[in-house]
Amino acid sequence: MSDIATEDFRAMLARMEAQGHVTRMKKPVKPQHFSALCTKAPGVLLAEKVEGYDFSMAGGIFWTRARTAASLGWPEGELGRRFASAVAKPIPPVEVEDAACQEHVFTGDDVDLSNIPIPFMHEKDGGPYLSSGIVFANEPNVGVNVGCYRLMFRTRREMGIDLFTASDLRRIYTKFYEQGKPLQIAVAFGVHAFEHMGAAYKAPAGVNEIEIAGGLRGAPTRLVRAKTVDLMVPADAEMILEGELLPNGWTADEGPFGEFAGMQGDLKHNPIFRLTAITHRRNPILFALQMPWENDWLNGPATEAACMRILSLAGIPVVAVRATEGGCCGWSMVVSIRKRAGEGKNAIAAILSLPVVKQVIITDDDINIYDSNEVEWAVTFRCQADKDIVILSGMKAKHVDPSVRPWDMKPGELPLTSKFGIDATIPEGIPAFRYERIVPAYSDSLRLEDYL
Amino acid sequence: MTRSGAREELVGKIEALLADPAFFKDVLDLCTDAPYRDVLIAWSAVREKHELMRDEFGRYWIPH
Structure with missing residues (x-):
């Protein structure tokens, strides 16, 4: 059993501090000022003293994918x-x-x-x-x-x-x-x-x-x-x-x-x-979870796992799944697959059936989905809008999305939404060599340092 | 002034503020010199004494 497996909250904070993830505030902070300071901190914020209280306060633990991974002791991509x-x-x-x-x-x-x-x-x-x-x-x-x-x-x-x-x-x-x-x-x-x-x-x-x-x-x-x-x-x-x-x-x-x-x-x-x-x-630490990112990153890994599971059930070989921050770590996904004919669209249908996901981009496995420029390149050059964008209407939604106009609904009425997916895999019938990337000549054998 | 007297004064200030719609942040801004705990205690007392009204923006007020 690893040391992390027996950690409590304060041991987790101590380990993250030893890894350089924590900023300590020595001066007493007012409870109503903590959130603003959290957004300005480069890492997890730990207020040693809260003005008028015998508590300390921590926030920002799950603010980014990197900090979330650090809190769990897992690699970011895993x-x-x-x-x-x-x-x-x-x-x-x-x-x-x-x-x-x-x-x-x-x-x-x-x-x-x-x-x-x-x-x-x-x-x-x-x-x-x-x-x-x-x-x-x-x-x-x-x-x-x-x-x-x-x-x-x-x-x-x-x-x-x-x-x-x-x-x-x-x-x-x-x-x-x-x-x-x-x-x-x-x-x-x-x-x-x-x-x-x-x-x-x-x-x-x-x-x-x-x-x-x-x-x-x-x-x-x-x-x-x-x-x-x-x-x-x-x-x-x-x-x-x-x-x-x-x-x-x-x-x-x-x-x-x-x-x-x-x-x-x-x-x-x-x-x-x-x-x-x-x-x-004794000497309690109040965890003041900061919205929206700490809430979002607590759900991100579960949504990534759900995508993997549903693609597995659909028999689609999944390579990587990323919940994007812009999509609040679950509403918008990017997925790379080892595609066989038709599976770009199958993957879209499977993933959009997850209640939280509102949009998804499917790429081939040669695309690094953690690089937004690569994903955009795939969408630009592997997608024909009239054939490769799938729109599904009348699906389960959440009140928190203003685009579903929740204020127009009757009490108790549940909102519906439309969703879309972009199949940015190489279209069927186009050979892979049409997407051969530029490779600078002799790049494997030359070192810039030898010329400085 | 005693601590309880100061808290009663805070209750009165909050009641006066809520004659018109106000956000909770307006309550905090009104009580910047008071310890945060006293503001919570005063807010608790106001809540127990009045049925606070809310508008669609989330502002509170005490009906006349």
Whole structure:
């Protein structure tokens, strides 16, 4: 087992710092200033002191593909492939008795969210937000569900939670809401990249995302019993919030919040999370996940893995898959394949069937898909627009995309979108030699240094 | 002024601000001299005392 397999959040930060990825801030920072400073930092930002609080604060861990790869200890080009491999080999968690996340326990009248430096992040946000929470809930007769949800400060004991779009937690909550019952949840903050990425993965119902995290980690995630709710939580987390989602339905104002697509987002109406306990480590580090890129890069490897899996099911030899940053690490993909006749279009059809992907470019395997100029070259010279652009209409969409005009929809109506793919593979019938690249004469045998 | 007196004063300032629609950032800008924790506590008190209204831009106000 590697050292990384046994890391917790602060050990991951320490390793990233040793590798030169972390910028330390010595002077105390106000919680409402942290996000702006994060965007100006060359790496992960670690504020040693938060003004008025006994917390430190970290952000920007997953801001780029490189930092995401560093947090996992994986090569950058391997994110999708390693994720797919881990999903195929889940590892169940282990239960422990004593946990660092419960070194300090606050229950009853001692529960007070104002003791946490909940940062105000974006100019038009509806309030301070905890953006890095991993929510644990039990679905009766199904099992544990884990997912990533934002929480807005409302009062000292209540937060708003965004359950507006379709999700497993929304489905579970709806069952309790319809019976007029509260749903117990626990929210973990400051967990390792493995647990974050496992939680961000859209696993089928009944698949425990913490087992996926174990697969990513290569070792079991350590869980401990929560103090006031009937749930297990990550023992090595920096902080846990425990409580229940009230059966108030979609009635409490929540948002706006800077969304994963890089836009401010709308005011929503959502359920209320009422706390029963706050537990945390000594000298806790609050992970203030920064939008949009940290949210996006947590999903990028899973989307790359999904593309590989669906192409494999379609029998298409996939060489490389890249979720682009411009497409928020999942909405726009570039894929290289070892094509046989017709498979450029087959690959487009397969990948556009993934709910999140809105556009895709398919290239041959001689194109380095991590070089945008090479991809553009392939689109320019291997594509005929009337034959090689595939448009599919009436497909599942998300409200966050303004181009689907969500404000025109009736309450409860789900948006539809059109999608497109570009087949930038060499067209059938054109021999490969027509694309032979220029090679400077004698380039293999000459060295510039010999002439300087 | 005592700490609780200062917090009550903050509540009053926020209530006065919310006579007209205001973003949460306007609340923070109004309370720049106060500790962040006191602003959260005052905001919590305002939330519990009033049913805050929201407009389509996300601004808050207290109905008259």
